[in-house]
Amino acid sequence: MTTTPRRPTRQQAAVAELLERCNDFTSAQTVHARLREAGEGVGLATVYRALQAMVEAGTVDVLRTDEGEAVYRACSTHHHHHLVCRACGRTVEVEGPAVEAWTDRIAAEHGFSDVTHTLEIFGTCGDCAP
């Protein structure tokens, strides 16, 4: 399954750069609005297409909020998970080999193959604590 390369454009670069300057998970709508504010107008459909391409390319992580909205973030490429402050949105990347091993073992025990998983941790960060 070779991922078809994409022809580079100003719009894709703008989306990628904005996402790298944002440190938190950001929705497509927000990316679109920020680009518009910055004068770098990019069509909404194009923002969606750029984000999807980056997700498929593995340069961006995507997850769903509880409300079902997709949010995106430029991430390091190795497998990891996120610790997200539910007050301010601050995000920390975390890894845990033990968890990886556990999910694979549990799945194998039940006869499942081709296993993937999602794991997100939510809490209140030190700055936002009461």
Next chain:
Amino acid sequence: MTTTPRRPTRQQAAVAELLERCNDFTSAQTVHARLREAGEGVGLATVYRALQAMVEAGTVDVLRTDEGEAVYRACSTHHHHHLVCRACGRTVEVEGPAVEAWTDRIAAEHGFSDVTHTLEIFGTCGDCAP
């Protein structure tokens, strides 16, 4: 945090019973369609309200598909996670104290409090394997 009790009705019972007869995660739209087929007409908005109430009451689990659709399932009440076949939807409840401990520890190390997490495992079950 006292959960306000809900006045019992035929419609809520119908939703609850249908969900218990379904063994897999089911969308609100599907619940609505099945009830209609069965002659037990229930309004779509009411299906949504019943499902939300059950989620808040803790008698039903909800998770989001990759497409962002909310799917519901009657579940045992203790904390657990799901191993879901991405081909046929078969679902197994799993638990892992080690994972619970790990998420809490990681969060604490980063100064986060009031911690929760989501963890879902996806794979291909034995019956659906090639």
Next chain:
DNA sequence: CTCGAAATGAGAATCGTTGTCAAAAAGGCG
């Protein structure tokens, strides 16, 4: 039974996301 509160349902409204398609831009080539 009577009355006020809560739940329902039909449809409209909202919102994120995807599809459409003509116009614009990229890249290879002479």
Next chain:
DNA sequence: CGCCTTTTTGACAACGATTCTCATTTCGAG
């Protein structure tokens, strides 16, 4: 640089899931 083919873009429509509205129905305490 121009020419041509292919890809990308963007304004807007279409879509599907969910929520809102509000008149009507149902609940259940008294």
